[in-house]
Amino acid sequence: xxxxxxxxxxxxxxxxxxxxxxxxxxxxxxxxxxxxxxxxxxxxxxxxxxxxxxxxxxxxxxxxxxxxxxxxxxxxxxxxxxxxxxxxxxxxxxxxxxxxxxxxxxxxxxxxxxxxxxxxxxxxxxxxxxxxxxxxxxxxxxxxxxxxxxxxxxxxxxxxxxxxxxxxxxxxxxxxxxxxxxxxxxxxxxxxxxxxxxxxxxxxxxxxxxxxxxxxxxxxxxxxxxxxxxxxxxxxxxxxxxxxxxxxxxxxxxxxxxxxxxxxxxxxxxxxxxxxxxxxxxxxxxxxxxxxxxxxxxxxxxxxxxxxxxxxxxxxxxxxxxxxxxxxxxxxxx
Amino acid sequence: xxxxxxxxxxxxxxxxxxxxxxxxxxxxxxxxxxxxxxxxxxxxxxxxxxxxxxxxxxxxxxxxxxxxxxxxxxxxxxxxxxxxxxxxxxxxxxxxxxxxxxxxxxxxxxxxxxxxxxxxxxxxxxxxxxxxxxxxxxxxxxxxxxxxxxxxxxxxxxxxxxxxxxxxxxxxxxxxxxxxxxxxxxxxxxxxxxxxxxxxxxxxxxxxxxxxxxxxxxxxxxxxxxxxxxxxxxxxxxxxxxxxxxxxxxxxxxxxxxxxxxxxxxxxxxxxxxxxxxxxxxxxxxxxxxxxxxxxxxxxxxxxxxxxxxxxxxxxx
Numbered sequence: 001x002x003x004x005x006x007x008x009x010x011x012x013x014x015x016x017x018x019x020x021x022x023x024x025x026x027x028x029x030x031x032x033x034x035x036x037x038x039x040x041x042x043x044x045x046x047x048x049x050x051x052x053x054x055x056x057x058x059x060x061x062x063x064x065x066x067x068x069x070x071x072x073x074x075x076x077x078x079x080x081x082x083x084x085x086x087x088x089x090x091x092x093x094x095x096x097x098x099x100x101x102x103x104x105x106x107x108x109x110x111x112x113x114x115x116x117x118x119x120x121x122x123x124x125x126x127x128x129x130x131x132x133x134x135x136x137x138x139x140x141x142x143x144x145x146x147x148x149x150x151x152x153x154x155x156x157x158x159x160x161x162x163x164x165x166x167x168x169x170x171x172x173x174x175x176x177x178x179x180x181x182x183x184x185x186x187x188x189x190x191x192x193x194x195x196x197x198x199x200x201x202x203x204x205x206x207x208x209x210x211x212x213x214x215x216x217x218x219x220x221x222x223x224x225x226x227x228x229x230x231x232x233x234x235x236x237x238x239x240x241x242x243x244x245x246x247x248x249x250x251x252x253x254x255x256x257x258x259x260x261x262x263x264x265x266x267x268x269x270x271x272x273x274x275x276x277x278x279x280x281x282x283x284x285x286x287x288x289x290x291x292x293x294x295x296x297x298x299x300x301x302x303x304x305x306x307x308x309x310x311x312x313x314x315x316x317x318x319x320x321x322x323x324x325x326x327x328x329x330x331x332x333x334x
Numbered sequence: 335x336x337x338x339x340x341x342x343x344x345x346x347x348x349x350x351x352x353x354x355x356x357x358x359x360x361x362x363x364x365x366x367x368x369x370x371x372x373x374x375x376x377x378x379x380x381x382x383x384x385x386x387x388x389x390x391x392x393x394x395x396x397x398x399x400x401x402x403x404x405x406x407x408x409x410x411x412x413x414x415x416x417x418x419x420x421x422x423x424x425x426x427x428x429x430x431x432x433x434x435x436x437x438x439x440x441x442x443x444x445x446x447x448x449x450x451x452x453x454x455x456x457x458x459x460x461x462x463x464x465x466x467x468x469x470x471x472x473x474x475x476x477x478x479x480x481x482x483x484x485x486x487x488x489x490x491x492x493x494x495x496x497x498x499x500x501x502x503x504x505x506x507x508x509x510x511x512x513x514x515x516x517x518x519x520x521x522x523x524x525x526x527x528x529x530x531x532x533x534x535x536x537x538x539x540x541x542x543x544x545x546x547x548x549x550x551x552x553x554x555x556x557x558x559x560x561x562x563x564x565x566x567x568x569x570x571x572x573x574x575x576x577x578x579x580x581x582x583x584x585x586x587x588x589x590x591x592x593x594x595x596x597x598x599x600x601x602x603x604x605x606x607x608x609x610x611x612x613x614x615x616x617x618x619x620x621x622x623x624x625x626x627x628x629x630x631x632x633x634x635x636x637x638x639x640x641x642x643x644x645x646x647x648x649x650x651x
Contacts, residue, residue, distance in 0.1 A: 049555060050456070053452055053455060053456055054456065056448070056452060057449075057452050057453075057456060057462075060445075060449055060452075060466070061462075061465055061466070063523070064465060064466060064468060064469060064523075064527060065465065065468070067469075067477075067480045067481070067484060067523070068468065070480065070483070070484060070491065071480055074483065082489060083489065086488075086489040086490075086491065086494055087491060087494045144377040144378050144381070145378060147374040147375070147377065147378065148374060148375050148377070148378035148379075150374055151367075151370075151371040151374035151375045152375075155367035155370060155371040155374065156366065156367050156371075157366065157367050157368040157371035157372070158366075158368055160371070163375060163379070166382065167378070167382060170382055170386040170387070173386050173387075173390055174580065174584065174628075174629060174632055175584065176584050176605060176608070176625060176628060176629075177389070177390060177393055177625050177626075177628075177629050178385060178386060178389040178390065178393070180389075180393060180396070180608075180612055180618065180621060180622055180625060181388070181389030181390075181392040181393045181396065181622075182385055182389050183612075184392070184618075185384070185385075185388075185389070185392075187403075200385075201381075201385040202385075203381065204377050204378055204380055204381020204382075204384075204385070205377070205378035205381045205382065210378060235367060235370055236370065239374075260471060263473070264472070264473030264474070264475075264476075265473075266473060266474060266475050266586075266587040266590075266591075267586050267587060267590075267605075267609075270590070271613065282473050282475045282476075282587075285475050285476070285479060285591075286475055286590065286591050289479060289482075289591060299483055299486075299489070302479060302483070303479075303480075303483060306476050306479050306480060309472075309473065309475070309476055310471075310472040310473075310476045313471045313472060314468070314471060314472075317464070317467075317468070317471045318464075321460070321461075321464040321467075322460055322464075
């Protein structure tokens with residue numbers, strides 16, 4: 001898998017070779033060290049530049065990580081104490097009450113006393129909704145996309161290039177433009193405020209998933225496929241028993257990315273969901289924030305809710321970090 | 335997207351025409367898979383037509399109608415567009431959005447490029463890359479809420495810090511001058527690592543011997559950055575820019591959660607305005623016309639970017 005990825009990452013720049021400014025001054029002088037890792041830097045006398053570079057890198061990492069820590073620190077503080085001690089780096093008056101509020105496990109009186117709005121919030125439900133939506137969409141979208149990718153890569157049929165071109169075209173359609181009409185369609189189908197309505201538009205495919213998987217399916221060796229054909233396997237069997245098992249790595253990558261996208265989506269679910277029946281975490285977070293008394297917001301509750309929304313992705317990521325990071329080079333879609 | 339579609343032909347020897355001819359000469363059977371293929375493409379094709387092409391056409395049609403969802407849509411010709419041209423809120427939204435995109439993309443690109451070059455020169459540790467990517471994992475809503483808290487006027491640690499430094503507190507989300515830069519900064523935080531990794535992938539494609547040669551010639555780091563890194567990274571940078579600008583124009587989540595478009599109209603970006611028109615005022619016709627206007631802006635901007643950055647060509651030889 002790794003070599004496939006490497007080759008897919010590089011050609012972005014290496015592909016088309018036209019004019020040249022750099023080539024004039026290029027190799028020759030580079031001596032024999034080229035075969036080694038590009039990271040190999042000769043030890044240079046001046047180290048200050050490097051120290052400075054690491055310092056800058058340190059600042060970048062600090063800025064990246066600090067907000068995460070601040071979520072945790074605030075979520076574990078009791079809301080009342082935050083007002084007296086806003087700058088403490090450790091949780092102030094540590095408590096789980098923020099989480100209790102978020103999951104509706106705190107009585108209304110206590111919640112209001114702690115600075116919450118007292119409105120009924122049931123994050124277990126939203127968490128469940130998010131899991132259902134993200135999981136269902138991922139399963140169907142990746143499977144349907146894989147089927148299409150198989151047809152575009154390993155099957156021979158009339159009009160293949162034409163149809164593929166149509167899919168390519170769909171990459172150009174900006175998301176916003178489809179949102180309003182899609183909302184109307186979902187409304188006409190009677191799926192407003194329904195989890196299925198949230199899932200429907202992304203259930204069938206994304207152009208990205210198709211292209212991504214197609215690249216890998218193209219790489220399944222022809223010989224293996226032919227051997228299976230000779231053994232009497234059908235094309236369908238080849239898809240399920242050969243192509244899919246041989247492509248677990250890219251399929252996993254696409255699945256994780258789909259899951260993340262779906263989990264983090266806000267605009268579309270906001271349009272479709274009105275009640276707890278179909279409210280997903282992102283939308284619930286927005287609602288929580290909107291309900292929060294504006295005079296003295298329930299910061300610890302809000303941060304606890306934020307943590308609940310963010311944590312699954314962080315866990316998922318830490319499990320698959322290497323794979324995602326390695327693939328990011330050609331996942332050029334926001 | 336071009337990043338993902340560019341690879342195949344040159345790098346992979348197999349796939350494409352060469353395989354086809356090889357297979358042709360070898361096998362006796364020339365099976366036609368049309369039936370099976372149609373079956374396999376069908377679900378995706380339904381999705382394509384129902385949720386990409388049909389809405390596209392329908393959106394354009396709706397922009398010529400007046401419709402509040404209750405009574406049937408009524409064809410009004412160019413009325414919506416006439417209204418749009420003389421709508422100060424639209425022009426304000428367009429201005430605010432462009433202002434936002436310039437701030438967001440400007441800062442994000444410079445910072446991401448910095449991070450990418452630092453990573454290239456310092457380390458290729460995947461742990462470090464993982465940390466850098468972390469903000470991208472959380473939703474816009476989460477990012478928005480965290481910074482709403484960190485930058486809170488009274489209690490936010492950010493404002494406390496300003497006070498320590500002897501500066502005045504800033505109403506980051508509540509003053510008209512600060513709100514757009516603040517929202518831009520929040521989204522820079524979320525996207526800088528991801529953008530850096532995209533650029534990093536491009537940097538890895540620059541042959542190391544260019545740098546070695548330059549070093550032998552006694553070039554400084556800055557000189558190498560200007561004369562090697564920048565010119566050779568240009569196509570990747572161009573594509574990354576195009577993708578991030580398109581994404582940036584569609585900003586909604588952050589605004590919706592933090593300010594809802596305020597104070598006054600200071601952060602009412604196009605998307606927010608479209609949402610308001612459609613779901614607060616149920617003016618679907620006009621909202622569709624706004625979407626078309628936004629689409630036009632996007633196409634024009636993308637076209638010029640593509641031309642300016644010459645993203646389709648490479649100087650790498």
